[in-house]
Amino acid sequence: MVTCEMCGIEIFSRPITIEIEGAVLLVCPSCAKHGKQVTKPKPKKKGFSGTKTTSSLQSRTSTRQPSRQYRSLSEVDSKELTSDYDERIRLARQKKRMTQKDVSIQTKISVQELQSIETGKMRPPDVIVAKLEKFFNIKITENVASYSPKDQKKGSASQTLGDIVVLKKKKDEE
Incomplete structure (x- = not known):
């Protein structure tokens, strides 16, 4: 199932591709009225030799894998400097x-950097x-507790703005 990128509901029919202020979105029929409908580009004609020509840029970008893998905030372990890092180094x-x-x-x-670090100014x-x-064989960083959203729906790939608004309303009512 595809979800509407604007309101977040599941689209049972065919999603409509629209453009709103330069952004291309897949939306449901009720949200389609908010933007300009985009048609898919027509396939290019074959060259006179009968072979299909492709640019080198298209061939490189189509086979390239994403270089960076993104992790959600709940998976990130961040390190923070200890409060007494200056004393430990000195x-x-x-x-x-x-x-x-x-x-x-x-x-x-x-x-100058060492002096500033040891006095805690930098x-x-x-x-x-x-x-x-590594040089002093000491630890001046510590792991910080990672963020884990409590109210995230199970089975939902991501939250929409509508989900967050509903959560806020529920908290206010309680």
């Missing part, structure tokens, strides 16, 4: 009896965090 450096200049030479992090980017964790 203590690890002092434990190895190294100066900030020594650490900057070996890790290729500037002395939040280090992920690349520097990884370098410091």
Whole structure:
């Protein structure tokens, strides 16, 4: 079954392709009045030699697989810096009896960045965090609880705006 991309109901008949402000949507007959109906492009005629010609762009894009796999928010495990990352880095450096200049030479992090990180004035980017964790053999990141929607319908591929509005109304009534 196909669902209407505008209102979210299941379309039992043939879905209608419309264009609304540049976006092409598959919608039900009741939502079709809100946009301009789009017709499918006509197939191209064969060349005079009798062979079908295709551009190299079409052949490359049709066989290419999506390069990035997206995960839903409930599957993402994000890492967050600990609140005492600056102290942990400073203590690890002092434990190895190294100066900030020594650490900057070996890790290729500037002395100014190290000073700012150790005083807590700068939040280090992920690349520097990884370098410091590996160099000092410490952990300055922690896993953060992932988001999991409670009210998501089972069996539904995704929620529509109408589902969210209904959920809000139910919460207000209770």
